[in-house]
Amino acid sequence: PHSATLLIHCQDRQGLVSRITDFIARNNGNIIYLDQHVDAQKQVFFMRVEWELESFAIPAADIADQFRQELAEPLAMHWQLHFSDETPRMAVFVSKLPHCLFDILARCQSGEWNIDVPLIVSNHPDLKPIADRFGIDYYVLPITPNNKQEQEAEQRALLARYNIDFVVLARYMQILSPEFIDHYPERIINIHHSFLPAFPGAKPYHSAYARGVKIIGATSHYVTSELDAGPIIAQDVVHVSHRDSVEDLVRKGRDLEKLVLARAIWNHTQRKILSYDNRTVIFD
Amino acid sequence: PHSATLLIHCQDRQGLVSRITDFIARNNGNIIYLDQHVDAQKQVFFMRVEWELESFAIPAADIADQFRQELAEPLAMHWQLHFSDETPRMAVFVSKLPHCLFDILARCQSGEWNIDVPLIVSNHPDLKPIADRFGIDYYVLPITPNNKQEQEAEQRALLARYNIDFVVLARYMQILSPEFIDHYPERIINIHHSFLPAFPGAKPYHSAYARGVKIIGATSHYVTSELDAGPIIAQDVVHVSHRDSVEDLVRKGRDLEKLVLARAIWNHTQRKILSYDNRTVIFD
Amino acid sequence: PHSATLLIHCQDRQGLVSRITDFIARNNGNIIYLDQHVDAQKQVFFMRVEWELESFAIPAADIADQFRQELAEPLAMHWQLHFSDETPRMAVFVSKLPHCLFDILARCQSGEWNIDVPLIVSNHPDLKPIADRFGIDYYVLPITPNNKQEQEAEQRALLARYNIDFVVLARYMQILSPEFIDHYPERIINIHHSFLPAFPGAKPYHSAYARGVKIIGATSHYVTSELDAGPIIAQDVVHVSHRDSVEDLVRKGRDLEKLVLARAIWNHTQRKILSYDNRTVIFD
Amino acid sequence: PHSATLLIHCQDRQGLVSRITDFIARNNGNIIYLDQHVDAQKQVFFMRVEWELESFAIPAADIADQFRQELAEPLAMHWQLHFSDETPRMAVFVSKLPHCLFDILARCQSGEWNIDVPLIVSNHPDLKPIADRFGIDYYVLPITPNNKQEQEAEQRALLARYNIDFVVLARYMQILSPEFIDHYPERIINIHHSFLPAFPGAKPYHSAYARGVKIIGATSHYVTSELDAGPIIAQDVVHVSHRDSVEDLVRKGRDLEKLVLARAIWNHTQRKILSYDNRTVIFD
Structure with missing residues (x-):
């Protein structure tokens, strides 16, 4: 491994930086x-x-143990250790809208991101041609009120089978159950098409239009069991005017969604995010 | 008068632009x-x-009548006629925060705006020294649950006596009664220190901090009887990070508030705003 | 045709709006x-x-003639007439960088844009796999100081053969000759990876880093014979800091380039751009 | 003193953070x-x-010496030590435009900034009424090609007499001599009304209009002997359109100038800026 990264949080006390x-x-x-x-x-x-x-005295495989003994346990730290030569494995969940999926796959494929995407899961077959075009396995698991539990079990089995590190909901139009979410704490990233906490839930562009806002936004966040209320990772906005119809908001919002989701994925895989008390610390 | 401006709205039909x-x-x-x-x-x-x-065939004083007869009444138009040589008269309501007031007075005083500000009303004496410095009458009308009705009557008497065209609430921390508001439809402009509809009501910067948003905003709007729900005139935002404390949000927000309120006042006095169905059309 | 659009410019005189x-x-x-x-x-x-x-009295095929006779010639107008049922045909020129190409093809493929892209031209073979993936003809025409004239002749033959309406230079790293450019006035759109007129020419991100700017930008413009000096269509920027290396600027700039180029293509094909005196009027 | 701040730069080597x-x-x-x-x-x-x-073992008066001996000299550091109970003393140089001056004085007066402004210097008498209104000494030192040297000597005498820490050029329309500048390294802050390096020198709004840019900007920077080429502290921009005349650019630019200059003054007095190799590191 070329470099190691420690992410740490704990109760503040004197001398922490010095000791670490x-x-x-x-x-x-x-x-x-x-x-x-x-x-x-x-x-x-x-x-x-x-x-x-390169010249670090502790072998990579022993760093975790030694850090735990010397510092993490005595100081009651929460911590993660990552190595720069790991390639994270990401699953993408989609429904029918292709723009975020296309953007993600283009970034991976062109080498902009060092991320493997072996798995796409959808409740609709619509985007399978895109998955085929990029040579990625695509599973259609339609969700109904009656089959949600089994389908989520199937999704979790897929995540395990494909050895997935984290999940991106790229305009996936289903609400995951708390059980599902609890299995992947801070490992599910969602893009919501509004400037949260304004306009949570469905049809935010319609609500934004009805309210007559002059700016629309998009928000990427870790998914928690409370809908659209998890720790915010990135947000961005674009100015709109009375000339913009709902369709224009949808069109302008698409570009925001792509960017704001991409920033979250970048920061997540660069290990730049610490989450605490439903807020994020982003070291970018 | 050098130029005239018509603001019109009515049901759409063919040939309107052509006829006007x-x-x-x-x-x-x-x-x-x-x-x-x-x-x-x-x-x-x-x-x-x-x-x-300059070479318009109808004398300025007769334009309104003639337009009404020829077009406005036959076509059931809502309309306003303004002349560029009118100087609007603005009253400013404040509480204890000086930044918006200072910004407004500096713009008027330096000739950036062609607006008269003969009157400042406050529920606190704190900002009187600023009014004195700019030579503007300042009235202290403290509001309690018991005297609100009389004090509003006094405020309205002042607005009448000073011949005020429109009122700006420059971080005025009192809620006006529906009766007051009804007397000045689309003539009271408020600045709210959040990106509405997120964080209406009191202490939005504290709420924004608690929610962990990555962007804060400010919103100027016409005041209606529903709190912080009137037609939005202007909004703007600034990025924040985990490094920003509530105090930092307040500090960064001040600049937004000044700008966003100033844009609303500018567009209002340039007669660039049409309000309809709780939304604004801003011809800027 | 569902709707018609006229783009007009001429010397100003009284009554033009009324007559049109x-x-x-x-x-x-x-x-x-x-x-x-x-x-x-x-x-x-x-x-x-x-x-x-729908109920227009003049048949679509006769509108141009009648407008010319009645208005355009008497009033010495420059004008274009477009119909909403035309699908513009776009060629994309690329070199080795895939991000703008991917973004363009994703937008066309997903139906976000109603544009045909039958032809990609490059001076390198690198991006052919992307063209193949989207089923688009890809021609490799390497440019050397000695063969530029012939290769441009070949390019022009391709544009003619594929019946191309306009060309997009999606990070195409060759300078087109004035002869080439003159054949496609206001029909070649370039994306330049800086906030023009700052940092024209090669390696703008390196120059931006060296100058220590706090904001980087991207600029889309119509190509004219003067390098990076044609009429600007769209610009956007992103904040950067001392933490950003040249590689970070390149990474952040990529997203800007995609967005700013996409806005230019959208406005061009929506017939929202008028160009005059090396400036653009954008009716968006 | 409540807190101390060290600003350090030196050649990188292992263990620096640990030792400090x-x-x-x-x-x-x-x-x-x-x-x-x-x-x-x-x-x-x-x-x-x-x-x-509060509980620091070294008395405030001895910190500098001890830090120098223990770390700064052995490690060849460039460093500054500041205490939070110091109030910086700022002189403002102006010409005829009042908006930046008004904004600065309002921030100081309202307690937003903890900065003393005992001195305003101008080459014109126009803004003296504002200085009077805020009770600040205002000196008129007109500059001609013949008297520049003496007038600068007089300016420097004033800076010394008023015990000034740093100078802000708030749209001061004279170029300072290299001798003057050399006396105040990284202690003169200028606001330039363009997005540098685009449009240096005079009349940038006219140049921006002529070039047809879609965004205008403002830049604050430390003054060096090369015109408009010193280390950039802050930049911001605003979108403009074909509808904006030069006068509109000037109007919109005023707000940018105020904000961008204020951010530079804030960061400078909060000791958040390190300057190196004509670039700034801003720890904000």
């Missing part, structure tokens, strides 16, 4: 990126540190 | 600005047309 | 969109008007 | 903010660290 960076420096690691943040109100400490492994 | 521009052309008026809009869904026609009066 | 809208109204056309603009400095009048053809 | 934070932690300082950055290309290390002084 000393652990790396003492073992001959060269820090190439360090960012920390303290939530002064809640007294929580957050840190992302990335260092080169 | 013909009225102006036939009387030797030179159109310097024309914008029209059709709400295709509701079949409503909107138009703003401005023309030079 | 009267032409449409008299023949029983229902105007669904009208926008006009006067360049007060140069006294030039611009107009875009779109009307429904 | 250890210095603070060992002396019982609680770090409330730490940000660091490495310019990987040039191998330069940048850091801003702020810590509470």
